[in-house]
Each structure stands twice: as structure tokens, then as C-alpha cells.
Amino acid sequence: MPDGRAEKLLLQLLSIPGGSGDEAAVAAFVAAQLRENGADANSIVDDGANRRSAHGGTTGNLVFKLAGTRRAPRRMLSAHLDTVPICVGSKVRRGKGFLESADPERGIGADNRAGVAVLLATAIDLLQSAPAGGRPKHGPLTFLWTVQEEIGLHGARNVRAGALGKPKLAFNFDGGAANKLVVGATGGYRMDIYVTGKASHAGNHPERGVSAIAIAARAVADLHENGWHGLIEKGRRRGTSNVGVIHGGAATNVVTDAVRLAAEARSHDPKFRERIVSQIEKAFRRAAKAVRSVDGACGAVRFEGRLDYESFRLPQDDPSLAAASAVVRAEGLDPEQAIANGGLDANWLSERVVPTVSLGCGQQNIHTVDERLDLAEFHRARRIAMRLALGPLAAEE
Helix, strand or coil: CCHHHHHHHHHHHHCCCCECCCCHHHHHHHHHHHHHCCCCHHHEEECCHHHHCCCCCCCCCEEEEECCCCCCCCEEEEEECCECHHHCCCCEEECCCEEEECCCCCCCCHHHHHHHHHHHHHHHHHHHCCCCCCCCCCCCEEEEEECCCCCCCHHHHCCCHHHHCCCCEEEEEECCCCCEEEEEECEEEEEEEEEECECCECCCCHHHCECHHHHHHHHHHHHHHCCCCEEEEECCEEEEEEEEEEEECCCCCECCCEEEEEEEEEECCHHHHHHHHHHHHHHHHHHHHHCECCCCCECEEEEEEEEEECCEECCCCCHHHHHHHHHHHHCCCCCEEEEECCCCHHHHHHHHCCCEEEEECCEECCCCCCCEEEHHHHHHHHHHHHHHHHCCCHHHC
């Protein structure tokens, strides 16, 4: 596919709103492009992951399976469809070698419409080569476009593995430079914290109340002062935590009796992540006992938590990593391995389907209004994806 046509496809994808849980229009565009370029409609399926997700959503993961033209282990290429809220409704302009935002309040959503475009362009190239004399030799392929990656990897977590055709190698296209190979990522735990206090009139008798806001504030301050909030370093152990959301109260003249907070803990070490969660719970329980009314009443706390994704790390002899490294070198680049401190679809794909290495597509400053896409890197990612799709000769498998 000429670079210009690929960029047109990318711009079309960037123009479609599609936040997490609302990816139906993006998935429909991808499916329509596949059908228009010769894909059998029966080879394109919605796996219904949204019906298994805690967030519901408008569509499931989109799966396209392409039959091989030679015998070889199945390979899978994946990318997520959704963008973060700051990128919904983006407006894109072209700079010198870059795509960037024309709206000072929006990012462009290259995370991860660039990955979506890399997969779609690769699939179209393979489909369109058939009328021109037969498709190039490749093994069976699965293209997977996931939903709800940005809110906890729920598409990958709820993927219907049986629809993927048992791939033996897997390559996930997400953020960063084209030669960046993400071989591991942290594990993440999220929790909702419910703080209950006691309401009273804030002007007449505030001393009779128990402020849920005061409990929450005391707990967060405790975590911060003792090194359990933000970047956490305890000896050789590392992790992070964040209380990112707080809701509560309705008026200034009422002592607030209920607050809900949303928090997270991350670490590559599952045991240390459990310790971070324990410290968060202890801080809130201490605060609930410490904040009392004049008559000795105190508050209470309740926690609801769940593992969003477990950490993983690919061994150096992993077949997917070896194949990705070889292809990056074939493009004249040096593979740079990285460990991510955020979750990737590869966390769940590696656990539920097959060990998966992640590659970048040229995205920079993701999740911000300064996001931009390096077009040279985007086209390198396309060439890498095609090489990975084609794979080595049968004798080398």
C-alpha cells in the first residue's frame, strides 16, 4: 500500500470518535474496509467481549482470520480500538513529518488508532495481492482489534480465545517507537473505597458529625507522608499507588457523611503490590478510627478491589520476541527492549492466549494534548507488521 493511501486510512480512523466502551463505529469501519478489499464476511467476527466486560460497551473485540498460503504456525497481530477521553473528538493537522492536534484541548488519538491502521493496512495489502497474481507465501493469520484497553484491558481480558485459532506467536502494536519491544509490564490492582461518617449541621453542631471527607483526607495524607502514595520505593521493592478519584458531599452546610474514592496499586512484584494494597487499607482504617464526633462516634470504611491485570515478562528465548527482534533488525533498526509500568493488552493475551511482544507505531506524548505521531515511524511499523505477517520461509519455522 502506498504511504499516502495508508495515511488517508489513518486519518479516517483518527476522525472517528471511539472512547473505551464506545468503539462500535471504529470496529464497523475496520470491518467494512476488510470486506471492501475482499475479505470473506464470515471470516470477520465480533467475539462479544463487551457482554463479559464489567463495563458493558457497544461492541466486542473484532477478529479477522486469514487463511495461510503455506503451512506454518499461526501468527496473531493485535491493536486496541479505543482512545482516552482527552482524544475523543480530535482534530488533526499535519506538521513536518508528524500528525499533531489542531485543538489545544484534545490529543489526536494516535494511541491507538495508529496501531489499528497498521493492522488494517497490513490485512488490506495481503487481501489485495491476490488478484495481482496470488498472495505472498504466509502462514495462517489472526488480526485482533480489542476494545476497552484504556480502562483496564477488558477487551483482552474477556477475549474469546477459541475465536483466535490457537496462534503460536503474537505481536501487539501500541505506543512508542517502531523498534521498541515491550517484553514485560507491571500488574495493576484497582479499588473503590467507601467511607461512611455521620451527618450534622455544619454551622449549628459540626462537632456532632463525623466528616467522611476528613477521614479520606487524613488517610491520603498518611499514605503520602509514609511513602505509600505515588512512587513507592521500599528497599529494593518498587511500585506505585494513586488515589485518583473522590466523590462526596452536596452542600457546605452539612458535614459530609459519605465519600467514595477510587485508587490503584501497581508493581511488577505481585507480593509487593499486595503490600501496597494492605497499606492503603490500613491507612483508611486508622483514619476512620481517629476522626470522631464529640460523643465518640467514628466512621467506617469498606473496600471493593479487583486485579485488573497481572504482571508478566517474556523470557529472552520467547519465539515471538525472537521473531520481532529479527524483523526489526531486517528493517535496519536496533531492537530496544523495554518493561512497561502501565498495563498492555499483552498482559492478558500472554496469560490467556499466547506470550505476546508489543511494538510501537511512532506515537509520542500519548494521553496528552501534545500527542503527535511520527509518520516515518508509523510507516516503519507497517513494514515491520508485514514482515511479521509473512514470517520466515517454511523451512525456518
